[in-house]
Amino acid sequence: MIRQIIAVTTLAMLLSGTAMAREITHALGVSDVPDNPQRIVVLTNEGTEALLAVGITPVGAVKSWLGNPWYDHIAADMADVTVLGEESAVNLEVLVSLEPDLILGTKQRHEAIYEQLSAIAPTVISERLRGDWKVNMALYTDAAGKGEEGKAALDAFDVRVGALSSALGASLEEEISIARFMAAQTRIMFKDSFSGLILSQLGFHRPAAQDKDEFAEEITKERIPEFEGDRLIYFTYETGNGEADAVASDWLADPLWQNLAVVKAGKVHEVSDAIWNTAGGYIAANLMLDDIETIYGLDSTR
Structure with a gap:
């Protein structure tokens, strides 16, 4: 069925004379894209934020990892957008029905369906x-x-990071530790993560155990001392069944956690998983900067 739908859509595009004006080189090849696409579908959470940041509302998008179906911070802008499943499980039949003229995705999630997407x-x-x-x-x-x-949007973000970095001053000497709680595991987050990259751009240091150019690692309670730092930030990926919150509560009550010097100093901060990790895009990045301003008492003029 899906092949028939794709064939009909492809024929319709050819008959309509859709202009293929530019070549875009990407992770899986080179694609001819319309000069001014009007019906864009996006298959990553970060891609959705990239489009919204430049004034484009996609006709279809994969649902947010948290929210119903969108993150709270983008819900108002996504009210009329069609849900296309999840990043890792795209609904191709719904996608085809939208008759897109451009599809945006990522090799990490969509390499296996790239040929099908390209046929659409x-x-x-x-x-x-x-x-x-x-x-x-x-x-x-x-x-x-x-x-x-x-x-221009990315340049504006870099300017804001530079200004915030200057305002933080000596606070940048602090080592920032990051923990993430999930229903089935707890992760210690490293530098090749959304929040890790932004903290590095600001100029913050990371504890030795987290100063790695990697994404994250699942750990057990015996490794709680690796969360030691001058400031500890944690977030919880809670999908609504309470399991992740229960994991977080259990870890936060553990004697090893309670014995951390950063905990005793009262420098532990809970933040949004959507903002600091899951959304992973331009809007979330700016909201993360908002959080850092609040944590360090620099938000009085915002």
Whole structure:
């Protein structure tokens, strides 16, 4: 059934004379994309934020990892957007029905369905997720015909980071520790993560156990001392059944956690998993900077 739908959609595109004006090189090849695409679908959470940041509302998008179906911080802008399943389970039949003229995805999630996507519409694929949100935003916005706007937004973010870094001053000497609680595991987060990359750009240090150019590692309670730092930030990936919150409560009550010097000093902060990790895009990045301003008492003029 899906092959028949794709064939009909492809024929309709050919008959309509859709203009393929530009070549975009991406992780899985080179795609001819319309000069001014009007019906864009996006298959990553970070890609959704990249489009919204330059004034584009996609006709379809994969649902947010948290929220019903969107993160709270983008819900108002996504009210009329069609849900296309999840990043790791795209609903191709619904996607086809939207008759897109551009599809944005990522190799990390969509390499296996790239040929199917390309048969539906020109498809541009980023290499990976995690710490690459800036690189990916530049690719997505360029493919969408908003490359200059994307560059301007990223430049504005870098300017804001520079200003915040200056305002933080000596606070940047602090070693920031990051923990993530989930229903089935607890992770210690490293530098090749969304929050890790932004903390590095600001100029913060990380504890020796977390000063790694990697994403994250699952740990057991015996390794709680590795969360020691001058300041400890944690977030919980809670999908609504209470299991992740229960894990977090259990770890926070553990004697090893309670014995951390940073805990005794009262420098532990709970933040949003959506903002600090899961959304992984431009809007969340700015909201993360808001959180840092609040944590360090620099938000009085915001």
